[in-house]
Amino acid sequence: MDNSLVLLLVLTPFVGFLFNVFLGKKAGKTISGAIGTIAVAISFVMSVYFFMQLNTTGKPITVTLFDWIQIGKLKVDFGILLDQLSLLWLLFVTGIGSLIHLYSISYMHEDDNMHKFFAYLNLFIFFMITLVVGNNLLVMFIGWEGVGLCSYLLIGFWHKNQDYNDAAKKAFIMNRIGDLGFLIGIFILASLFSTLNFVEMKQALSTGNANTALLGVAALCLFIGATGKSAQLPLYTWLPDAMAGPTPVSALIHAATMVTAGIFMITRMNFLFDLTPEVQNIIAIVGAITALVAASIGLLQNDIKKVLAYSTVSQLGLMFLALGLGAYNVAVFHVITHAFFKACLFLGSGSVIHALHGEQDMRKMGGLRKAMPITYATMLLSTLAIAGIFPFAGFWSKDEILMTAFEHNKALWIIGSIASIMTAFYMFRLMYLTFFRDFRGTEEQKHHLHESPSLITLPLIILAALATLGGLINLPGSNWLNHFLEPILTGKHLETALGNQEYMLMGIALAGAIIGIVWAYSKYIKQGFVPKQDSEITGFSKTIYNKYYLDEVYTSLIVKPINALSNFFRTTLEPALGNIVYGFGTVANGIGNQGKKLQTGSIGLYLFAFVIGVLAIVSYLFLAQ
Amino acid sequence: MNNILNQIGIENYIFLSVLLFCIGVFGVLYRRNAIIVFMSIEIMLNAVNLLFVAFSTYWQDSKGEVFVFFSMAVAAAEVAVGLAILVSIFRNIGSVDISNLKNLKG
Numbered sequence: 159m160d161n162s163l164v165l166l167l168v169l170t171p172f173v174g175f176l177f178n179v180f181l182g183k184k185a186g187k188t189i190s191g192a193i194g195t196i197a198v199a200i201s202f203v204m205s206v207y208f209f210m211q212l213n214t215t216g217k218p219i220t221v222t223l224f225d226w227i228q229i230g231k232l233k234v235d236f237g238i239l240l241d242q243l244s245l246l247w248l249l250f251v252t253g254i255g256s257l258i259h260l261y262s263i264s265y266m267h268e269d270d271n272m273h274k275f276f277a278y279l280n281l282f283i284f285f286m287i288t289l290v291v292g293n294n295l296l297v298m299f300i301g302w303e304g305v306g307l308c309s310y311l312l313i314g315f316w317h318k319n320q321d322y323n324d325a326a327k328k329a330f331i332m333n334r335i336g337d338l339g340f341l342i343g344i345f346i347l348a349s350l351f352s353t354l355n356f357v358e359m360k361q362a363l364s365t366g367n368a369n370t371a372l373l374g375v376a377a378l379c380l381f382i383g384a385t386g387k388s389a390q391l392p393l394y395t396w397l398p399d400a401m402a403g404p405t406p407v408s409a410l411i412h413a414a415t416m417v418t419a420g421i422f423m424i425t426r427m428n429f430l431f432d433l434t435p436e437v438q439n440i441i442a443i444v445g446a447i448t449a450l451v452a453a454s455i456g457l458l459q460n461d462i463k464k465v466l467a468y469s470t471v472s473q474l475g476l477m478f479l480a481l482g483l484g485a486y487n488v489a490v491f492h493v494i495t496h497a498f499f500k501a502c503l504f505l506g507s508g509s510v511i512h513a514l515h516g517e518q519d520m521r522k523m524g525g526l527r528k529a530m531p532i533t534y535a536t537m538l539l540s541t542l543a544i545a546g547i548f549p550f551a552g553f554w555s556k557d558e559i560l561m562t563a564f565e566h567n568k569a570l571w572i573i574g575s576i577a578s579i580m581t582a583f584y585m586f587r588l589m590y591l592t593f594f595r596d597f598r599g600t601e602e603q604k605h606h607l608h609e610s611p612s613l614i615t616l617p618l619i620i621l622a623a624l625a626t627l628g629g630l631i632n633l634p635g636s637n638w639l640n641h642f643l644e645p646i647l648t649g650k651h652l653e654t655a656l657g658n659q660e661y662m663l664m665g666i667a668l669a670g671a672i673i674g675i676v677w678a679y680s681k682y683i684k685q686g687f688v689p690k691q692d693s694e695i696t697g698f699s700k701t702i703y704n705k706y707y708l709d710e711v712y713t714s715l716i717v718k719p720i721n722a723l724s725n726f727f728r729t730t731l732e733p734a735l736g737n738i739v740y741g742f743g744t745v746a747n748g749i750g751n752q753g754k755k756l757q758t759g760s761i762g763l764y765l766f767a768f769v770i771g772v773l774a775i776v777s778y779l780f781l782a783q
Numbered sequence: 784m785n786n787i788l789n790q791i792g793i794e795n796y797i798f799l800s801v802l803l804f805c806i807g808v809f810g811v812l813y814r815r816n817a818i819i820v821f822m823s824i825e826i827m828l829n830a831v832n833l834l835f836v837a838f839s840t841y842w843q844d845s846k847g848e849v850f851v852f853f854s855m856a857v858a859a860a861e862v863a864v865g866l867a868i869l870v871s872i873f874r875n876i877g878s879v880d881i882s883n884l885k886n887l888k889g
Binding site: 758761769 | 808811812815820881882884885886887888
């Protein structure tokens with residue numbers, strides 16, 4: 159019974175994908191969208207069912223579909239593991255996934271290739287589920303690569319624009335760099351343990367006597383994989399460009415689900431990372447720096463989706479900070495709350511872009527509050543959540559990260575806090591520029607301003623409610639999430655006791671958020687400041703506006719040398735090699751041309767040569783004896 | 784040894800055979816008519832056949848005579864094919880002069 163239900167959970171999105179690929183165009187837009195949505199919704203229902211079951215029995219569900227690979231001692235099954243961690247992820251992947259599918263029915267209705275869009279989205283959900291439910295690293299890797307593929311397909315969904323194609327390729331290539339690290343990590347672990355099963359690896363490690371140096375390398379490689387997928391320094395540059403995809407894609411893949419795969423993987427392998435404190439330090443530092451750098455870039459972006467993209471990178475940085483400090487439960491908590499409010503923010507920005515017929519520049523928005531009250535209200539709730547205002551979801555999760563950082567390392571705490579203040583600033587800058595003061599677009603756009611249809615606003619409302627109340631799952635004192643995750647996290651005290659220090663830290667965090675908001679308020683509401691045109695930006699802000707020229711640095715450090723090298727190979731080395739090969743041909747040709755002259759075609763000559771030859775042979779035979 | 788070899792002697796057969804073979808070789812080398820060339824080849828073959836039979840008798844061993852039958856059969860087949868080729872060459876270019884057959888020039 160359970161087996162078939164697990165298969166139902168995993169395979170329904172795939173069936174949806176097949177339907178939309180083969181029959182989607184004939185079925186028409188509405189049916190294609192509805193099938194896509196229902197497929198994901200079924201997965202969601204199944205996830206809830208298993209979640210309930212796990213809650214009562216407390217026993218993880220394992221299903222081995224078939225033996226997959228068996229080479230020597232290494233044995234890999236194609237198995238599914240539904241434990242606390244994977245079910246938690248399934249719930250929000252399929253839950254938010256369903257909402258975003260629903261939203262896309264309306265959002266993508268103008269597009270001719272809507273069936274293709276839903277096919278890709280369903281395929282993405284399928285691979286994401288595979289990633290999450292795998293009981294070993296290799297199954298996870300299938301999902302890992304699959305979501306990367308879908309991300310590529312969806313970023314380049316509007317493939318008639320070459321910039322979008324380039325963004326898709328960039329995302330794919332940056333991810334490949336990380337994937338290589340992940341793969342090497344898998345190889346090392348396979349050679350160490352002869353198994354890739356999470357439970358078995360955990361048992362093997364708990365008995366000790368493992369090669370810690372190699373474990374460290376493996377952990378580092380896995381982390382490199384995570385930096386690619388989860389957009390951390392130095393591989394984060396693909397995520398802002400990935401905003402080229404349709405907005406529901408940005409919300410689903412590049413904010414709520416796929417980019418948290420790295421955090422999922424590290425949490426899954428927590429038993430490994432716990433043994434390698436050096437790698438944990440690296441993770442924490444990389445996370446903190448990413449949070450700060452991305453937040454500072456977000457301060458000056460004018461594209462509404464770019465701001466949200468940098469905010470995503472920054473929030474992911476905070477999650478990695480928590481991971482590096484060993485507070486996996488806190489990171490997971492922030493993943494969940496972040497999924498709620500960031501999905502809501504992206505969908506809200508999509509609603510705004512929809513109303514403005516594709517305009518994404520905040521300098522041409524403003525005053526939308528009256529025209530789009532629901533979008534405004536939901537986005538405001540989510541912005542309050544991401545800024546960390548009490549009692550919204552983001553406050554609780556971000557506060558726990560900062561508290562953990564404060565306990566371990568004050569410098570990381572300061573960096574995290576600065577990033578949080580910046581977050582509050584740029585998020586409210588976005589809100590003020592978009593929804594307040596006067597409309598700055600064209601007259602025609604102003605005429606057409608409208609609230610989006612209910613298929614768009616309904617997911618917004620649900621997500622805003624979750625963004626508001628999401629903190630309830632792990633309030634200090636109840637700690638439901640921490641208790642829930644206890645079986646998969648080893649040797650951690652997961653209570654957050656509330657003392658004076660904690661209240662003080664909460665106060666500081668809240669004050670920081672308010673400083674950010676007031677700062678934004680005074681600049682964009684009181685002074686009515688509108689960001690300058692691109693050409694007028696000067697000084698340090700120009701450096702930030704151009705993302706610290708990181709793309710340019712990568713271009714000159716990596717792309718250009720590689721280009722130069724391949725140019726050298728093409729213009730110098732290849733002709734040289736070619737000439738050598740051609741040389742053999744030329745020599746053979748020359749010899750042949752000389753030899754050709756022997757063939758005169760005169761039969762008399764041939765016969766004469768023949769007789770002479772026979773005579774020579776015969777006389778040799780006689781004379782030699 | 785009561786046979787023909789007593790009256791003539793083996794060396795005369797060898798001389799005749801060498802003479803015939805040389806006539807054949809020179810015929811092949813000097814004549815331009817393909818049919819004459821053919822005939823010269825036949826003379827060479829028969830020179831060898833003659834030698835075969837002569838030595839067969841000399842050694843009282845019939846293997847050589849058997850060989851001659853083989854060689855005659857093969858020669859007949861060769862002539863049949865060769866003459867057919869010559870006929871078709873004649874039909875195509877109107878002569879059987881081998882100095883005209885230069886299509887195999889490299």
